[in-house]
Amino acid sequence: MILLSPSFLFFLTLVQFVTSSPTDNGAPLTIPLRRRERPAGTFIDVAKMADNMRTKYGYQPVLDTTLQRRQKVSGVSIQDEGPDVSYFAAIQVGTPHTGSSDLWVASTACQRGCQGSPLYDFQSSSTFKDGGTTVQVQYGSGSVIGELGSETISLGGFTVQNQGFIVAQAVSEGLVDAGSSGLIGLGFQTLAETGATPAVQALAQSNQLASPEMAFFLARNIDNPNVNSVNPGGTFTLGGTNSSLFTGSVQFIDIPNDITPSFWFIPVDAVSIGGNTINVSQQESGAAIDTGTTLIGVPSDILNEVCSQIPNSQNGTGSLAGFCVIPCSSSINSAMTFGGKSWPINPADFSIQQPGNNNQIVCVTAMFDLTPNTGPTPGAPPQKRQNNIPNPAFIVGDAFLKNVYSVFRFSPPSVGFAQLGSNGGGSDSSSTPL
Known part of the structure; x- marks a missing residue:
């Protein structure tokens, strides 16, 4: 299945991907996704997810102060297993060996942490080239150490x-x-720790694709109590879109011209809760659209406004600090507005169950405070990284993206959304308003 982050990402499988080859003109190729296993009776660890996201985007974590802040974001986020958290697809690596890689891949030289995973045998590939340099990539929830190399990568x-x-x-x-x-x-290459041009960007730049785009439909299983194993998770389309999955046209929002393409970074106009609109200031409107993230990170003042609009809600404490705790019986109409168009969020995606005290279940919003006690002053422009890359004020993950058909275009750099069609399940906005 697929996972994306500020610089999108896939979990990779080492099963050779079987599909018809694209036509000579590079017609779009649609790849089915699979969803990572969800153990029965488990919960998403939202507190750990939130800290991973804060660390990944250069903000201070709240719970685990031992997490190291990275000087440069690699764009990879790993979260605990849970419903609609991780998505996978398969690619082929090497000649003649089949495997899975692009940013990094577990290899036969792996000595720790790769048990049970299909492994890439670089010694069996005639096209592998050793770069001769050891590199460590630090993510919010772990790290990878290995040798730089180059290889022939195939997607379909x-x-x-x-x-x-x-x-x-x-x-x-x-x-x-x-x-x-x-x-x-x-x-985009700007975020790559290795300095290598990401594979899909390379395909777009070499004009192998009919259109310099990739698109996603992410299936919803979060409200299915019987999901206990790897299940269909949607589709990834390379080189265009799959028109059977959406209706109407794709609304594109360009990455601002004054920002170096790095994250898929577009402005947010507003957030709405129960029909009440919370406008976002221009100074804190930047959002990284991140399919490798489950939750939605927002500025402190926006989270406070969201929580104030929900009856019988309260600010979380302890491990749930930075979240809004809400009644599990709530069916909350929410939406996010981009480019002047409002996109509703299914109530099943907005409310997340968590284990509470005395074996009681509590619920929190999928929106959390990205910068509690540490972030920029409300209304202040976000800090800039190297190469004119700002820290995004919003991180928009799958809780939103499951409700739209999303398209990511390399030229001109932009993100597009379209309404899901009947084949994509659509977005349920029929709940009773607050």
């Missing part, structure tokens, strides 16, 4: 020669499992 019938990647030799526990072998970066 599309091929990238001499793709730079990391041959993983040690991986933090939990970054890969029996169903995955690594991560593939799908964003």
